[in-house]
Amino acid sequence: MHCPFCRNADSRVVDSRTAEDGASIRRRRQCTACGRRFTTMEATSLSVIKRSGVTEEFSRSKVISGVRKACQGRPVEEDDLAKLAQTVEEAIRARGVAEIDADEVGLTILSPLRELDQVAYLRFASVYQGFESLEDFEEAIESLRAERDGRAAEKEF
């Protein structure tokens, strides 16, 4: 990180704080050459460990492309997908881990996707939770129904 005033390469950190979204760290730095102060925003690293063992940097666009398939033909807008990916990233970063399994990312997607579109949720869940039979689908649908009925009951009171 070069000093924006004199281009010196060295600076020392005088203050660090996590940004509100939890995804980046705001650092107040002081140049060791000219003594002037400047602020940097640094994204904290978050790696996803794939089933193959390969790690890659977490990316919202990967979350979106994974979910988009499940949303085919559903009334889901690009904006909805962007918001969902943000929710997922914030939920994962809130755990404070530097690495996460790809499967965990998939599981983290389930809850906001369930809010977004129940059919897309069922499609996605069938892959990530490894639905193997009609009973698995029935159970998931039953749980969606119970939730819906619970909400309807709440509205009545």
Ligand SMILES: [Zn+2]
């Ligand atoms: Zn400087």
